[in-house]
Amino acid sequence: MNAPLTNMQTRDVEALLHPYTNAAQHRQVGAHIIAEGKGIHVYDERGREFIEGMSGLWCAGLGFGDExxxxxxxxxxxxxxxxxxxxxxxxxxxxxxxxxxxxxxxxxxxxxxxxxxxxxxxxxxxxxxxxxxxxxxxxxxxxxxxxxxxxxxxxxxxxxxxxxxxxxxxxxxxxxxxxxxxxxxxxxxxxxxxxxxxxxxxxxxxxxxxxxxxxxxxxxxxxxxxxxxxxxxxxxxxxxxxxxxxxxxxxxxxxxxxxxxxxxxxxxxxxxxxxxxxxxxxxxxxxxxxxxxxxxxxxxxxxxxxxxxxxxxxxxxxxxxxxxxxxxxxxxxxxxxxxxxxxRRILDHVRSVEGVFQAKLRSYLDHPLVGEARGVGLIGALELAPDASGQTAFEPGGKVGAKLSAELAERGVILRNVGDSLAFCPPMIITEAEIEALFAPLEDALNVTESWAKAEDLL
The missing domain is CATH 3.40.640.10 (Type I PLP-dependent aspartate aminotransferase-like (Major domain))
Incomplete structure (x- = not known):
C-alpha cells in the first residue's frame, strides 16, 4: 500500500494563488502535486496512484494519456x-x-x-x-x-x-x-x-x-x-x-x-x-x-x-x-x-455500464451517513445527512463531506465533496472492473467518517 497522504511531504507553492482553496490554510499544509495520468488514474510526484473519480474537474471523459x-x-x-x-x-x-x-x-x-x-x-x-x-x-x-x-x-x-x-x-x-x-x-x-x-x-x-x-x-x-x-x-x-x-x-x-x-x-x-x-x-x-x-x-x-x-x-x-x-x-x-x-462508441459504453455504476451508488443507501443516492449515466452523488428524511443536515455543513473525501484520498480514490454531497464523475472509459475498484474503499471510508462524526458530536 502507498504511504498515506497525511505522512507525505507536500510542496509549498508560494507563487500560486489556488482557486477554491483556503489560502491561509494552504500556506500551512502546502500543495499536493499531481505529476502524471494514464487511463482513469493519476499519479502524484511521490508515485502514489489514485483513481480520478471526478475526471479532474468533470473534464477528462477519455481519461488521461490518450495518445x-x-x-x-x-x-x-x-x-x-x-x-x-x-x-x-x-x-x-x-x-x-x-x-x-x-x-x-x-x-x-x-x-x-x-x-x-x-x-x-x-x-x-x-x-x-x-x-x-x-x-x-x-x-x-x-x-x-x-x-x-x-x-x-x-x-x-x-x-x-x-x-x-x-x-x-x-x-x-x-x-x-x-x-x-x-x-x-x-x-x-x-x-x-x-x-x-x-x-x-x-x-x-x-x-x-x-x-x-x-x-x-x-x-x-x-x-x-x-x-x-x-x-x-x-x-x-x-x-x-x-x-x-x-x-x-x-x-x-x-x-x-x-x-x-x-x-x-x-x-x-x-x-x-x-x-x-x-x-x-x-x-x-x-x-x-x-x-x-x-x-x-x-x-x-x-x-x-x-x-x-x-x-x-x-x-x-x-x-x-x-x-x-x-x-x-x-x-x-x-x-x-x-x-x-x-x-469508440463511448455513448454506447456509458449506457452499458450505467446500470452497474448507478447500482453501486445506491447500494450505500443503508449506511447511516447516507441520506440520498442520485445520478444518471456516469455522474452521481451520495448526500451525507444525519438521516434519510431529507429534512435534516449536518451543522456546520461541509465538514463531514470533507472528512469522507480526505479518507478516500488516503485510500487512493479522488472524489469531490460539494458541501456534504460526495460527487462522482469518472472518465467515461471506465470499465465494470474499474467501477468496482472506484467504490471498493467507500464502505471503510464511510465507517471511519461515521466514527469521527460521532466523536465530533456531528451525528
Missing part, C-alpha cells in the same frame, strides 16, 4: 499553432468542429467559441441582451437561474451561479440576475408531494417570479440539465416539461448549461436530450476536448442566429469575441475528441 488526442493537438501546434476568428478570418479546425457540434446539438444553427465554461455562459448573457435589443425590446434583460446552480465565475456567470461562496465578498450578484428554486425533490419537496407535483409547483413559482418582475423585463432562464457543483442534483420527474411552457408563454429564452453534462456523460449526447430540455441555446466545454485543451462553445438556434446576424448588418459588427476563442489547437483537439466519442 490520439495528444497527437491531434501536437499536429495542430506544428501546422498552425495560433490564429483568430476576428474580422472574417477563419481556420479549418474551427469550421469542422462547429459543424460537428451543430450536427450533435438538438436544434442548434450557429456556434461561437470561447475558452472556458464561464466565458461561454457570460457570452450567453450578452447574446440574450443583444438579441433583445435587436428585436426592439431594450427592457427585456433579466436572467433567471436557480439556487445551487453553477454557471461559472466571471461577473455575469457568477451572478447566475446560485452558491453563496461565489457571491460572498465579491459584491455579487449584480443587478438583473434572479434565482428561482432548486429542483431537489428529496430536500425541497413538501410532505407527501410527488416528483411530478413538485415539478409543477416549481414551474408555478417560476411563472409567478416572471409575472412579478414583468415578462417584458425577463430575457432568459438558464439551467444545467443536472446541477453539477451544486451537488449533482438530478431534476425530478417532469421538471423541464413543466418549465418549458412557462418560458414559451412569456417569450423567455431557455439556456441549457451543458458544460458538465455534454458529450455522452448522461447516456445521451447532451443532458438536454435525456431530460427533454428543448433549449434555445447551449453552453458546452470540459468534455468538448476531453479536458486536453481549453475550449468552450455557445450554440444558438436558427431564430437567434437570424436576428443577431441581421443586427450586425445594421450596426456594423458583432462586437464580441475572445483572443483565444476558437484557438486552432483547442478546436483540433475537440474535433479529435468528438470523433473518438463516435468511433
Amino acid at each position: 490520439e488526442l495528444a497527437d491531434a493537438a501536437a499536429a495542430q501546434l506544428r501546422k498552425l499553432p495560433y490564429y483568430h476568428l476576428f474580422a472574417g478570418r477563419s481556420h479549418e479546425p474551427a469550421i469542422e468542429l462547429a459543424e460537428m457540434i451543430k450536427d450533435l446539438a438538438p436544434g442548434m444553427a450557429r456556434v461561437i467559441f470561447q475558452s472556458s465554461g464561464s466565458e461561454a455562459n457570460d457570452s450567453q448573457v450578452k447574446l440574450a441582451w443583444f438579441y433583445n435589443n435587436a428585436r426592439g425590446r431594450p427592457e427585456k434583460k433579466k436572467i433567471i437561474s436557480r439556487r445551487k446552480g453553477y454557471h461559472g465565475v466571471t461577473v455575469a456567470a457568477a451572478s447566475m451561479t446560485g452558491l453563496p461562496y461565489n457571491h460572498l465578498d465579491w459584491d455579487l450578484p449584480i443587478d438583473r440576475f434572479l434565482h428561482a428554486g432548486t429542483p431537489h425533490h428529496w430536500r425541497e419537496a413538501e410532505a407527501g408531494e410527488s416528483e411530478a407535483d413538485f415539478s409543477a409547483r416549481l414551474a408555478h413559482e417560476l411563472e409567478e417570479m416572471i409575472e412579478r418582475e414583468g415578462p417584458e423585463t425577463v430575457a432568459a432562464f438558464i439551467a444545467e440539465p443536472i446541477m453539477g457543483a451544486g451537488g449533482v442534483i438530478v431534476p425530478p420527474e417532469g421538471y423541464f416539461e413543466a418549465i418549458r411552457p412557462v418560458l414559451d408563454k412569456h417569450d423567455v429564452l431557455m439556456i441549457a448549461d451543458e458544460v458538465i453534462t455534454g458529450f455522452a456523460r448522461t447516456g445521451e449526447w447532451f443532458g438536454s436530450d435525456r431530460f427533454n430540455v428543448r433549449p434555445t441555446s447551449m453552453s458546452m466545454a470540459k468534455q468538448l476536448t476531453g479536458g486536453y485543451a481549453p475550449l468552450s462553445a455557445v450554440a444558438i438556434n436558427q431564430d437567434m442566429a437570424e436576428v443577431i446576424e441581421a443586427h450586425t448588418g445594421e450596426i456594423g459588427t458583432l462586437g464580441h469575441g475572445f483572443t483565444y476563442g476558437g484557438h486552432p489547437v483547442g478546436c483540433a483537439t475537440g474535433v479529435a475528441a468528438l470523433r473518438i466519442y463516435k468511433e
